[in-house]
Amino acid sequence: MGDSKLNSLSKKIYLQLENPSEDNTLGDRDKVINILKDKYTNVVMSYEAMKKLYPMCRDNDFKITVTMLKREYDWIITNIESGDTTNNHYGLAVDLGSTTIIMQLVNLNNGEVIAEESIFNKQIKYGEDILTRIFYTKEKKNGLEEICKSTVESFIDLLNKIKEKTHINVYDSSMMIVSGNTTMTHFLLGINPWTIFQSPFTPVFNESGFIKGKEIGIPIKGYVYCFPSVANYFGGDLVSGLLYTEIYKKNEISALIDIGTNGELVIGNNEFLVAAAGAAGPALEGGISKFGMRACSGAIDSIKIINNEIIYTTINNEAPKGICGSGIVDLISELFLNRWVDFSGTLIPGNSPAIIKIDDEYAVEYVCKEKSFNGESLIFTQNDINQFLTTKSAAHTMVAYLLEEIGLSLDDLECFYVAGAFGTHLNLKSAVTIGMYPDLDDNKIICPGNTSLKGAYKLLTNGELLKEIEEIKNKIQYLQLSNATDFLGKMRAASFIPHTNLELYPSVKEELIKRGILK
Numbered sequence: 001m002g003d004s005k006l007n008s009l010s011k012k013i014y015l016q017l018e019n020p021s022e023d024n025t026l027g028d029r030d031k032v033i034n035i036l037k038d039k040y041t042n043v044v045m046s047y048e049a050m051k052k053l054y055p056m057c058r059d060n061d062f063k064i065t066v067t068m069l070k071r072e073y074d075w076i077i078t079n080i081e082s083g084d085t086t087n088n089h090y091g092l093a094v095d096l097g098s099t100t101i102i103m104q105l106v107n108l109n110n111g112e113v114i115a116e117e118s119i120f121n122k123q124i125k126y127g128e129d130i131l132t133r134i135f136y137t138k139e140k141k142n143g144l145e146e147i148c149k150s151t152v153e154s155f156i157d158l159l160n161k162i163k164e165k166t167h168i169n170v171y172d173s174s175m176m177i178v179s180g181n182t183t184m185t186h187f188l189l190g191i192n193p194w195t196i197f198q199s200p201f202t203p204v205f206n207e208s209g210f211i212k213g214k215e216i217g218i219p220i221k222g223y224v225y226c227f228p229s230v231a232n233y234f235g236g237d238l239v240s241g242l243l244y245t246e247i248y249k250k251n252e253i254s255a256l257i258d259i260g261t262n263g264e265l266v267i268g269n270n271e272f273l274v275a276a277a278g279a280a281g282p283a284l285e286g287g288i289s290k291f292g293m294r295a296c297s298g299a300i301d302s303i304k305i306i307n308n309e310i311i312y313t314t315i316n317n318e319a320p321k322g323i324c325g326s327g328i329v330d331l332i333s334e335l336f337l338n339r340w341v342d343f344s345g346t347l348i349p350g351n352s353p354a355i356i357k358i359d360d361e362y363a364v365e366y367v368c369k370e371k372s373f374n375g376e377s378l379i380f381t382q383n384d385i386n387q388f389l390t391t392k393s394a395a396h397t398m399v400a401y402l403l404e405e406i407g408l409s410l411d412d413l414e415c416f417y418v419a420g421a422f423g424t425h426l427n428l429k430s431a432v433t434i435g436m437y438p439d440l441d442d443n444k445i446i447c448p449g450n451t452s453l454k455g456a457y458k459l460l461t462n463g464e465l466l467k468e469i470e471e472i473k474n475k476i477q478y479l480q481l482s483n484a485t486d487f488l489g490k491m492r493a494a495s496f497i498p499h500t501n502l503e504l505y506p507s508v509k510e511e512l513i514k515r516g517i518l519k
Contacts, residue, residue, distance in 0.1 A: 008108040009463040010069050010175040010222065012089040017062035028053040032066060032077065042074040052080045067174045069223055070463035071210050078174065079221055090173045091460045095237070095453035096180030096188060097121065098130050099294065102453055103158040105170055111461045114168065117161045122150035123187065130183050137192055148190040152217040174222035176213060177460045179452040181235030185226045189216055196232040203229060227455070228469065231478045233277035238264045240455030241419050242472050243465060245448060248273055252414035255399065265398045266476070267406065273476045274406050276398055291378045293322035298373055301425060303330040303366065305338045308352060310366050319373040323366070323380070326425040328388055331366060331380060333430035336497045339517060340364065343496050345385045392436040393494035399438060400490060405479060410438050419451040432507065435498030439505045
């Protein structure tokens with residue numbers, strides 16, 4: 001018997017069974033179970049796999065390879081192949097985002113990521129935001145089926161892209177791990193998420209267990225496992241993030257925040273985990289502005305104001321088409337530090353010729369029409385600024401509220417993890433300047449990248465972590481923001497730049513004094 005050294009969720013094991021004889025009349029299935037049960041307790045065989053035993057065993061001198069999957073309480077044999085196919089052992093890790101889906105093909109013998117591809121979620125055609133998509137399922141007779149089909153089509157497109165790139169038959173994959181928010185997981189499985197947004201806001205399921213890919217339209221040989229959710233806004237993507245960062249194992253107190261379409265926050269350590277979440281809107285994906293866009297070619301991703309002139313960079317150095325989330329954070333930070341806006345975020349027209357008036361509203365022109373990709377001035381209006389400050393104040397208030405609820409202060413936080421692609425590209429100094437993130441030492445703010453995807457990979461390559469997912473779920477105390485005392489009052493205070501209480505932002509206060517804005 002030979003199998004991989006990697007402790008992956010799926011295993012392929014080559015077996016050479018004893019030929020049947022008058023002295024050995026044990027059935028083929030039972031021989032397989034007997035060989036495996038000493039090392040792998042509680043082994044069962046699927047009916048589909050059992051049907052393959054004859055004539056395969058006899059045609060191949062009883063030399064076969066079994067594929068086994070580790071579930072919560074047993075190992076299930078999902079496939080049987082002739083000869084030794086252990087070198088052909090692959091799994092898939094997926095981050096199922098409402099905007100973008102990312103998929104990795106992983107060699108389950110050694111953990112190597114062979115390929116990674118991404119695609120826009122085809123659900124977008126039914127609504128840019130999640131709530132619009134949910135209403136579509138209520139208003140259209142076949143709305144749920146359409147959205148489910150578009151999700152599965154996105155997965156199939158990714159599988160085909162990876163197959164074309166690697167020349168590996170990804171459809172042979174024995175396991176797929178999916179991290180997504182609560183609604184996305186419902187859509188993937190074809191289950192209506194309407195109850196998530198209807199009082200008392202409970203999902204149809206938190207945990208879906210292991211499902212054959214073919215049952216949900218994903219044409220792989222293996223099974224699909226979706227990370228469980230904790231609540232309506234606290235999905236499997238955050239559970240995956242916790243698994244990756246290991247906050248739940250550490251003595252020191254840490255926070256994990258992920259601000260995307262939803263805003264989600266967890267604070268805790270090996271003794272407790274407290275979480276809150278809420279809708280954050282499309283602001284951080286550039287969705288608030290006419291020229292807002294996702295972080296792709298031609299998007300302005302960083303801005304500085306030097307000698308009263310806006311200097312910017314774009315992704316892939318293309319002519320600017322618009323501005324993405326990290327560019328917006330830089331823009332507002334620079335407007336504030338150069339006194340183009342005041343503490344409330346209101347534009348001050350006399351302070352720069354780039355502040356112009358359009359249709360009775362002031363706006364800042366950050367790219368003139370001569371330099372833009374489409375020959376149109378790129379502007380950010382007063383209303384755009386106001387909307388963004390509302391979103392950033394929600395992020396700040398969530399942190400302040402949770403800390404207050406558990407009787408801690410910012411000084412008690414050892415690590416502040418900023419998850420997601422947004423955190424990766426963000427200028428942290430700009431985020432602190434506008435009051436989006438707390439004013440902590442630079443070494444305490446950590447941007448680990450896409451923790452949703454990294455957690456999926458981690459589980460795929462280490463089946464023992466299934467037990468820890470259960471531990472994470474049971475440890476989390478989820479607080480409903482709707483029950484928060486004076487949450488809106490706190491948000492109003494946090495909607496100023498960086499905050500009405502400047503003592504919370506000593507480094508920003510110091511910079512303002514240095515620039516002569518404060519005395």
